[in-house]
Amino acid sequence: MRLILAAGAAGMVLSPAAALAQDPVHLVVKNHHFSPDHVTVPAGQRFLMTLTNQDDTVDEFESYDMKFEKIVVQGGTITVHAGPLHPGTYKFFDDYHPDLATGTVTADGAAQEGTH
Template identity: 65%
Template structure:
């Protein structure tokens, strides 16, 4: 047994516990959203709080769209017929708005993060 192991016998266990406590929040299941006729479906999604999120967004319109949210700090273009993946979070419990920047009056949505949700 090395001298470090004799001086610090609990070091491996302590390291494992420290890494586990410092690990970032795990991702929830992907949140699938479809953009069609300049609207989001679903337009309200419920997600677990304190989890990383992955939005899987498909644009079924013949025009480009921009998934944007100052609340979520995201802004990403999705081409006609295209698909994007957008990472966000972890989110504190609350309500977060998103929209299509090209059609902000038509395409709007809401993410509701709460402790009791198991994800979408």
């Protein structure tokens, strides 16, 4: 019985990591522009996005489409959880500089189909 419980507990520890689509997507905001400003992720899977702020101001990483908003201080790095997303393109932006700092995430349905 203990062996079964230990095996079950080990599976629970591994499950959240296995549920992520890939390594985190790394973004930088500098001069009020994202780099890269477009990324592709598999549809139907959760993923992480990290953002490092190299601007000389505070920024607010936000997406109405992916339902997140998070402040990132000058020189700081934040992580947001996103997805799972249906196939399509989703926008993100810096709420303090929305005309300059914009980007997109494309959820690729072909990547999802290839995992079956």
